Amino acid sequence: MSPFPPSNGLITPTMSSRTIALPGQPIGPTNTHNIGSGTHIAGSQLHASIAGPLTTTPSTTKPSKAATLSIARPTGTLLPEVGTVVLGKITRTNPRQASLNILALGSTGAHVLREPFPALIRQQDIRATEIDKVKVSESFRVGDVVRAQVISLGDERSYYLSTAKNELGVVMATSEWGNQMVPVSWREFWDEKMGVKELRKVAKPV
Known part of the structure; x- marks a missing residue:
């Protein structure tokens, strides 16, 4: 069996329930999601404009069911080390x-x-x-x-x-x-x- 299972093309690095988006990565279709901060539209997909945790905010208006996808810039200072x-x-x-x-x-x-x-x-x-x-x-x-x-x-x-x-x-x-x-x-x-x-x-x- 191949170690590379079928995918929908949206490869999303995750940690627990938090999804990390990387610049240029497709994060969801525009017909079911609204554009938020840190994202942009390319074709029929929303894409990440920056790297950071992806946040999904449910719609508060009816009858719309579209959620808003946004990405916040991280805080704090981290440095790569040997072995990382x-x-x-x-x-x-x-x-x-x-x-x-x-x-x-x-x-x-x-x-x-x-x-x-x-x-x-x-x-x-x-x-x-x-x-x-x-x-x-x-x-x-x-x-x-x-x-x-x-x-x-x-x-x-x-x-x-x-x-x-x-x-x-x-x-x-x-x-x-x-x-x-x-x-x-x-x-x-x-x-x-x-x-x-x-x-x-x-x-x-x-």
Whole structure:
């Protein structure tokens, strides 16, 4: 049985009953939800504009049943440390490394950061095996949300991260046609609308 179960394309990091939204993530259809602070409309879906806990406020008017979805900016100061699992968003790639912004701490993104921290995933830190055959372009693309582990505080510019464990890698990806995709194997995401697959270093669900 595949470790990657069917999904509706809305991959939501959660901690207990609290849902953590990441920038660009679809959070609900517009026909059943109203737009709130920290969200925006793209097509028929509401999307997160910022990272933070997602709040659903039931409607107080009748006969409308639509609830309002909003995202609040987190408070307090948190810093990634060596060994910490983080969630980040890929900002650019080249043949040697992928650059990303760390947005939240914890495997489910339970602790959202007030400000993003820059980080790098080097080619040799993407996978644990066949390192010499790893291609950054077949592992990550700009806009991907990645679960990774801090392996070094790096320099004053960037943390160094690794995805060299099965549970680390891409957790949310958009196809080149702009559609939310679902994971179908350890190295592929599936665009259900276009019927095509794209290569990624896929994170095994936790």
